[in-house]
Amino acid sequence: MSVWRRVRPRSERDGHPFAPGHLPVVGHLPLLYEGAAKLFRRSQAEVGPVFWIDMGFGKERLFCVGPESLDLLRSPSITSDGAYDVFRSMGGRSLLMTDGATHRHVRSAMTPTFSMQGLSLSGFTSSLASMVEGRVDAWLSRGAVAALPEMQDMALDIMLRAGGVPVERLREWRQAYGEFTLGLIPVPGNLPGLPHYRSARAQKWLDAELKQLIERARLGYEQGGLLGTLVHARSDNGELLSVDDLVDNLRVIFFAGHETSASVMAWILLLLSRRPALWRALMDEHEAQPDAPLPASPKDLRRFPVAEAIFRETVRMYSPGWFLFRTAVKDFVVSGRTIKEGTPLAISPAALGRDPNLFSDPDRFDLGRWLGRTGAPTPIELSPFGGGTHFCLGYGLAMFEAVCVQVALARECMRRGLRLAHRGPEPRHVYLPIAHPSTATPITFERV
Template identity: 45%
Template sequence: MIGHLPILHRDAIGLLRRSSSALGPLFWVNFGFAHRRLFYVGPDALDVLRMPEVVMDYPTNLKDVVGRSMAMHDGALHRHMRSAINPLLGPQAIAKGAAAVIASVISARIDAWLQRDSIAIHPAMRELSLEIIFRVCGVPTEDLPAWSRAYRELLLGVYPIPGHLPGLPAYRSRRARAWIDDRLRALLALARGGAGAGGSLIDMFSRARDEEGKPLSDQELIDNIRAILLAGHETTASILAWIVIVLSSRRELRDAVYEEHTAATDTPAPSSFKDAQRFPVTSAIFREVLRLYAPGWFIFRRAMDATTLHGRRIPRGTPLAVSPTSVGYEPSLFPDPDRFDLSRWKDRATSPGPVELAPFGAGPHFCVGHHIAYLEALQFQSAFVRALRRTGLVPRIQGPSPRQVYFPLGHPTASTRVAFHRE
């Protein structure tokens, strides 16, 4: 009945790696409750994301989470939404004001953490990233705990457990979605009436037009804003949490980040996507953490026509899945893949290619907010190591070694804590 759900929760990538070693790059995974997917793993698997005969295919439980956002669609409807939203989240648009917002929120949060004996890493990063994306989007932050609870409840819809009785994941997810949507609808009404935060993303979304000049419908706006707020804090929170774990465990990396940012006297922390290119150590830490601990570890697709994968004929209608995270463990691409190694990214002659950017997706559905995530991670590292030096504190991981769990999205175990001690 529950299939591979227990092992997927605690060791999804391990299961995929063992299965690939034993069975080859194509094998079935049972998500439980009669939901099976043919996984395709390996360097060539990302080609599936660009094949016109293979389309998005969220199961019903995930459709309730993402709604009619652009993540759900291909073809003309996807282009309609993507062309309206892309200009609002590109590197040029983000540089106009988001960097200052991100820096101020990060500094305030880190100062508060360092006044405590210890913090639970992932919950703290979730609060930080939620405040950042809300501030960037122009969502009032007075009720962040309620929003945070609602999004955690919404994500329960990831579990394919049938039934809609009170207390079950589907019921709680739908109730949370209704709560979120009511508040987003009210914010859009304020923006259209001129009473919202001028220049915020909510304000710009309300006036967005696609490449043909057509506006997004109210439901398209609600679904896309809900999805962007979700992805903009849950995925980033996981990456920031692992960055804290890595920096807390390795003093030489803290020293390298500090030296790199203090040497950049004109711009001690990147204020734009272009600025970020000048911080190779900090960038490498972000990319290596993303390679090993990408939060979105699977992407669902369906073969709408018969096709061939790895020499095998795949019938029309076959439910498929690709794991961008598993690509990061391919020895042919990343020798000794379990080792944390910044040399994979530092002093490169070329920028990361599509395979190396796989955690952000590929093809038409490449992550629309990857510039924000990159800038946020680099600013966080700079602020974190500078604050530690300023206060004379040393971070230490408490308890057992942190590990990644994979549902609803990949993240370090919630009990993982970091304590701050005097040198």
């Protein structure tokens, strides 16, 4: 009994409660793995909207949930430079990890390239649509698709081709990013074979490859395209981005741009295959305009409100980015609680998307939340993409990809008289290392 008392988790720290279910050593890690959103909702109901989460092995973060937490993303009281050492290494001096003048310098140079208009002008959206058509044709010809692995492969393929990576080298990059992702697993130690060691080794390889791509593009071997445009982009003070700035940001953009998009698109495929009414709504939209080509520009998305609504509702319920790390740089008050300077913080878009105070019947997939609306989405509704100066550069691209996949599926399935079907168990929502659906059963294409 005396041993248990020595390792028994604390009930509070600095005047703030711990979330329920805290275990010795592993903390809340088991609960987070398969139920972060549920843990946050339970914690909010039992102890309020501010509580400690132990991410495992003593890595504690003060989570702020509820509507007021979103305001923190625009607050000068917090900074992004507050991740654990391994996350700081993975992110480097990218937009994800910086604030102030450094952040503005890089953001001002990258925003025009990654805007939907910039992606359209560089030819990226047209090539993306063509790649999606080829992928969908291959899935239907095979008669089945493994949702998450296939979406990861396609999304990374899209990003890397835009970066000038030769097609024959895509498998090497996929393996490297698979290893790089292991750095998000909160297991301590840096010995050979452990997640952080493997992640760091993969990062070294990725950085060397990215430097070569950047140097080739700077020499003019990549004319136009995403990378060719980016390496010549200038910040608000007229300067080109340094090679180190480009490496850090491209490493993170390629990673986030395929892992998060892949998770959302995998959920979309699974939902369409398991919910006949949802599939019917998508097919009805296609039947109303059977000759419509895939979107090739931002304005084309307006023709597919159902596909866009499916994307938005999927992101709300299954946000791939379920935490954003920050650090308090001065004392402030949120939800009636005083947060001290230096406190390691986290904000959860997943908690906002499932908050019953923000969304009625939040566990129900409802396209009516989005269809027929004339106004733009609110900051709360866009919270899965962050907020303030750190709002996701790839927001428009993620939506564009998801709509393209749905339109291509609807068109080809109608032409061939097929529909999506998933006969396996209900997919689980797994939160580590990136939130994603977990299912070993492939989606099949059946005759209508």
